[in-house]
Amino acid sequence: MLTEITADGFGVDLDIVYATDRNFTGRPVYARPACFLNPEAADKLAKARDLAAAVGLTLRIFDAFRPAEAQWKLWHHTPDATFLADPRRGSPHSMGAAVDLTLLDRESGQELDMGTGFDAMTPLSFHASTEVSTAAQKNRFTLLGIMSAAGFDFYSAEWWHYQLFNARARYPVLSDAAAGTRMM
Numbered sequence: 001m002l003t004e005i006t007a008d009g010f011g012v013d014l015d016i017v018y019a020t021d022r023n024f025t026g027r028p029v030y031a032r033p034a035c036f037l038n039p040e041a042a043d044k045l046a047k048a049r050d051l052a053a054a055v056g057l058t059l060r061i062f063d064a065f066r067p068a069e070a071q072w073k074l075w076h077h078t079p080d081a082t083f084l085a086d087p088r089r090g091s092p093h094s095m096g097a098a099v100d101l102t103l104l105d106r107e108s109g110q111e112l113d114m115g116t117g118f119d120a121m122t123p124l125s126f127h128a129s130t131e132v133s134t135a136a137q138k139n140r141f142t143l144l145g146i147m148s149a150a151g152f153d154f155y156s157a158e159w160w161h162y163q164l165f166n167a168r169a170r171y172p173v174l175s176d177a178a179a180g181t182r183m184m
Contacts, residue, residue, distance in 0.1 A: 002065055002096045002179055003042040005035040011049055013060040013104055017118060018070065019183075024119050025077045029070050030183045036065035038096035038171060041164055045099060048150035056106045057142075062118045062160065063100040066093035067176035069184050082157050083121045090173040097167035099152075100160045103143050112139040118160050127159050 007014045017023045019033035037045060041064075049059055066074075071087045071094050078084060085091035092098035100119075103112045115132025116125045124131055127140060140159045147154065152162035164170070176184040 001039075002036040002174075002181065003039055005037055005042065005045065005061065005064060010046070011053075011058075012045075013058055015060055015062055017062045018066070018074075024121065025074065029073050032183060034181055034183050035061055035063075036096055036179065036181055037099065038065075038164075041097050041099065044151045044164070048146050048152070051146045051149055052103060053106070055142075057112075057146075058104040058106050058109075059101050060104050060111060061099060061101045063093065064098070065096040065174070065179065065181065065183075066091060066098075067179060067181065067184050068094045068173050069176055070094075078121070080121060083119075083125075090168055092163040092167040092171075094173045095167050095171035096174065096179070097171050098161060098163035100158070101143075101162070102160060103139065103146075112142075114139055114143075114159055116159070125159055126157050127154060128156065 014035055016033035016035060018029040021027050052059055068087065071091045074084055075087050102114055104110065113136045115136030123129060127144060144154060147162040153165045155161040
């Protein structure tokens, strides 16, 4: 069963981009903005939230559980295996085992500069890109440190993407109906 992550209940900021037209498809993919993770990922996210708070930061979540139907919609729009998991292989998002996020300054509420926006499908989005500003590199390393210390693995091509280690070997791909999330 998946755990619902709410802003008030979990102490994070939610901006579920795929429930809006502010994503690379230009239209909503989800019928409603909702955030779910499997229990292991939710526990690690709580640890990350606490680590971020200790240094004056808040987590802003762009995406977490992504029903298998949504993964197919994204893939049909842009079949690019560098930035999207092939749905035939299964995405850790569709297992409730991945989260896309950034950091906010707790005092101002402003997003930290990460050098690119969320879902920018360009080599500038790679964690190790030195083609973004020094400030953006430092902010990416801060996010990487928080998420790694909380127990997440990272994906080198997307500064915003973190997932559980070996998710594909441990968790099934879930449809919206199987997960009971009513996101589609």
